[in-house]
Amino acid sequence: MFNFELSERRKLIKDMAAKFAEKEILPVRDKFEEDYAEGKYVDKILLEAAKIGLLGFPIEEKYGGSNGNNIDVMVILEELAAVDGGMATVIGDTWFAMTPIIMAANEEQRERFLRPLASREEANVGAICMTEPPSGADIEDPRMKLRTCRTIVKEEGDDLVINGTKIWPSNAGIAYLYVVVGTVDPDLGEEGSCLVVVEKDRDGLSFGKPEPKMGMHADRNSEVIFDNVRVPRANMLGNVGDGAKILHRTLTYNRLGGGMISVGIARGAFEYALGYCKDRVVGGKPLIQHSLISAMFADMAMNIDAARLMVYRSAWANTKRHPHRDRFSNMAKVFATNMAMQVTTQCVQVMGSYGYSKEYPVEKYMRDAKIVQIFLGPNELLVQLIGASL
């Protein structure tokens, strides 16, 4: 019944992603921080990603994609994040934005929105706009039913007019389209909730300056401002009243991606620190031969493995529509992100001041790890949802 081996197809996918990360991302990942606002290195990588079909990977073949399911994309995310968590976030968030379209769009919308996202000529990334300046976690909390959402969608004839401000979406300012979480009236809760797709060139859509931040510099984040943005009613996914449900199904499907990004980040730091500790001589022998240090690595290896297994179990549950898939996804995200914070901190520790130095990559892995405990639902929220589901 259990098979812990990747299929031949998934081995090829893993190999493709690992080679891509090594060839395109590794040589320039140290430049992402200084180039954060402009993102010229990231844009070049995204074009290469589009060319090999990575950006459109989860999209059905009939719209130009590769039919990747939830397990396939987890395989890719680990390999990208092992080199750079920010690049994994940029590509993973494009898949995140596709999910509500794949789940809830009608045929005309799929053709209009998914085909460009699967382009192999242009790097068309996606963004999903949930968070607002006064309300982040609450918008992702299914118990709040989008009552704190202040992005207002007004129905005017055959059009929708959007007003409000989002903050932090990954790929802000560079996305081809924005999936916007809104409401016709916050007091209606779920009944007023809706998701609307806004294409990048709509009048009234503008962006704040890039938000300065601690890590994940491949990912551009800023305010996304909707000032009387008018789109056809045909840009709504489902109907008014469906938004909260689609959003929470989307989150279940993607939250474990935060878990796999964390597995990759932890693995990247672990592999680097392990190599270092095999060479670095302290007290007359390589660090790794000190039993205390060896035990730390054993502990890290066990926890990385456990987190990966939880993510795969969750991905499997998503593909099977398992009744506990919400819980499995939340569990994988919380466990893996906490694990990555712990592992990357230990990697800095065992490398001493070199671990803390910007000349070595582990301090960056540690900074990147921190945000994944917060985005895609802060862990404090998710443990409550896990508890409530038991």
Ligand SMILES: Cc1cc2nc3c(=O)[nH]c(=O)nc-3n(C[C@H](O)[C@H](O)[C@H](O)COP(=O)(O)OP(=O)(O)OC[C@H]3O[C@@H](n4cnc5c(N)ncnc54)[C@H](O)[C@@H]3O)c2cc1C
């Ligand atoms: C690099 C990056 C990428 C991002 N990508 C996206 C994106 O693509 N789209 C998007 O919409 N947003 C994105 N975000 C925003 C992110 O999802 C939010 O910041 C996150 O949901 C938390 O919201 P907040 O910052 O408003 O914190 P708040 O909601 O103010 O929460 C603050 C803290 O309170 C605690 N807390 C929250 N809820 C509860 C609760 N119910 N019970 C107890 N404690 C609680 C947690 O410790 C939490 O960290 C991104 C942010 C970053 C930095």
